[in-house]
Amino acid sequence: MNNKLEPKSWNCPVSFLIYYLEDRATQSLLNKLIRSNVVNNTNQVEVLQRDPNSPLYSVKTFEELRLKPQLLKGVYEMGFNRPSKIQENALPMMLAEPPQNLIAQSQSGTGKTAAFVLAMLSHVDPSLKWPQCLCISPTYELALQTGKVIEQMGKFYPEVKLAYAVRGHKMERGVKIKEQIVIGTPGTVLDWCIKLKLIDPKKIKVFVLDEADVMIATQGHQDQSIRIQRMLPKGCQMLLFSATFEDSVWKFAERVVPDPNIIKLKREEETLDTIKQYYVLCNSKEDKFNALCNIYGAITIAQAMIFCHTRKTANWLANQLSKEGHQVALLSGEMAVEQRAAVIERFRDGKEKVLITTNVCARGIDVEQVSVVINFDLPLDKDGNPDNETYLHRIGRTGRFGKRGLAVNMVDSQRSMEILKTYERHFNKKIARLDTDDLDEIEKIAN
Numbered sequence: 001m002n003n004k005l006e007p008k009s010w011n012c013p014v015s016f017l018i019y020y021l022e023d024r025a026t027q028s029l030l031n032k033l034i035r036s037n038v039v040n041n042t043n044q045v046e047v048l049q050r051d052p053n054s055p056l057y058s059v060k061t062f063e064e065l066r067l068k069p070q071l072l073k074g075v076y077e078m079g080f081n082r083p084s085k086i087q088e089n090a091l092p093m094m095l096a097e098p099p100q101n102l103i104a105q106s107q108s109g110t111g112k113t114a115a116f117v118l119a120m121l122s123h124v125d126p127s128l129k130w131p132q133c134l135c136i137s138p139t140y141e142l143a144l145q146t147g148k149v150i151e152q153m154g155k156f157y158p159e160v161k162l163a164y165a166v167r168g169h170k171m172e173r174g175v176k177i178k179e180q181i182v183i184g185t186p187g188t189v190l191d192w193c194i195k196l197k198l199i200d201p202k203k204i205k206v207f208v209l210d211e212a213d214v215m216i217a218t219q220g221h222q223d224q225s226i227r228i229q230r231m232l233p234k235g236c237q238m239l240l241f242s243a244t245f246e247d248s249v250w251k252f253a254e255r256v257v258p259d260p261n262i263i264k265l266k267r268e269e270e271t272l273d274t275i276k277q278y279y280v281l282c283n284s285k286e287d288k289f290n291a292l293c294n295i296y297g298a299i300t301i302a303q304a305m306i307f308c309h310t311r312k313t314a315n316w317l318a319n320q321l322s323k324e325g326h327q328v329a330l331l332s333g334e335m336a337v338e339q340r341a342a343v344i345e346r347f348r349d350g351k352e353k354v355l356i357t358t359n360v361c362a363r364g365i366d367v368e369q370v371s372v373v374i375n376f377d378l379p380l381d382k383d384g385n386p387d388n389e390t391y392l393h394r395i396g397r398t399g400r401f402g403k404r405g406l407a408v409n410m411v412d413s414q415r416s417m418e419i420l421k422t423y424e425r426h427f428n429k430k431i432a433r434l435d436t437d438d439l440d441e442i443e444k445i446a447n
């Protein structure tokens with residue numbers, strides 16, 4: 001879905017573009033934070049080998065990879081029992097001798113980061129005190145997030161050290177970096193290589209470019225990434241990862257990664273097959289709130305996500321629910337990235353049971369683990385028309401074995417009823433009426 005948000009032409013208003021560019025990196029970060037598990041994708045992995053005659057290896061266990069014991073221990077400590085679908089193919093390629101280049105694309109949450117982190121940790125020689133693996137990420141926050149994974153996975157391999165080449169990390173010219181892995185954003189990495197000469201790019205053995213789709217959406221990052229790549233020695237392993245694969249990403253990938261192997265995993269489509277959908281007739285927002293309270297009074301809801309059309313309604317609802325004693329988290333458009341990240345993390349950890357958000361804020365965020373979704377306002381596109389894609393993304397779940405879910409739509413006008421009917425027709429799935437004054441009836445929907 002993310003790729004569909006890409007503006008069709010560059011004649012868009014600047015404000016929209018800035019919003020859009022920031023948004024993509026933020027989406028990616030929030031998705032990483034909210035996810036507590038690997039995304040199970042049932043599609044087939046497509047593998048294109050540079051040398052079609054060489055045997056195609058894939059592994060079903062981490063043992064088969066003959067990892068260093070310290071790393072295997074780190075992997076298990078993180079709770080990984082077996083390689084994810086993309087890891088089954090990507091890991092043998094990345095760990096092969098001689099090193100192979102790779103372009104890999106799969107939706108967010110399928111295990112790409114964990115895979116390249118394992119590759120970097122496997123390739124470093126801890127006795128050498130200089131940078132050997134270089135990873136670039138599109139933003140400060142994303143770089144820190146990947147750094148955390150390196151630290152976790154390398155927990156039992158303390159000889160390997162990590163340096164962050166990000167804004168705010170002031171370094172003096174000419175002081176050589178001793179850490180074996182450097183993770184950073186393109187601008188700072190370039191400075192560290194060229195201006196400050198802290199890193200000798202000729203000694204880099206593994207180069208990772210993460211989130212290529214987000215990277216090229218950010219002004220200047222594409223050129224900076226290519227400048228970094230040009231300084232690396234021949235024979236340096238180049239790895240590039242992306243969640244989506246528009247033409248522009250593909251062109252960029254081919255410039256960064258010569259002679260690549262290619263692994264692609266199609267995005268798992270969301271379906272409404274396992275979702276029970278209802279609507280409630282209301283007259284006002286107060287009425288909607290009462291209906292919501294009745295639902296909460298009748299069934300046990302572990303965690304719910306509530307979508308409102310405007311920030312004002314979202315704020316109002318958050319206040320009302322808090323007064324009723326609910327632990328409410330609010331995701332709102334004016335919040336800084338760090339604030340949003342903190343809200344998402346608290347919600348993921350179950351500290352709050354209700355997450356209220358506007359669509360703008362939650363666009364592109366996958367909340368698979370939330371089993372109840374309330375459309376306090378039905379999703380609309382910017383012209384006020386039905387938005388099938390957003391409806392599906394809010395309440396749909398992926399995978400044939402997807403968890404069951406419950407979606408309740410609040411309908412408060414003739415117009416919203418028409419919109420609801422459009423969704424019903426489009427997805428060819430019945431949306432049943434729910435009378436929220438009848439507690440017995442509400443109890444039934446939970447079964």
Ligand SMILES: Nc1ncnc2c1ncn2[C@@H]1O[C@H](COP(=O)(O)OP(=O)(O)OP(=O)(O)O)[C@@H](O)[C@H]1O
Pocket residue numbers: 028031032035036037038039078079080081082083084087106107108109110111112113114115243
């Ligand atoms: N083999 C595995 N078994 C269990 N969990 C895993 C495995 N690999 C990764 N995970 C977990 O799944 C989640 C997603 O993994 P990861 O961040 O590597 O995916 P990604 O494809 O890089 O996503 P993004 O594009 O958002 O960065 C993380 O919480 C990670 O710890």
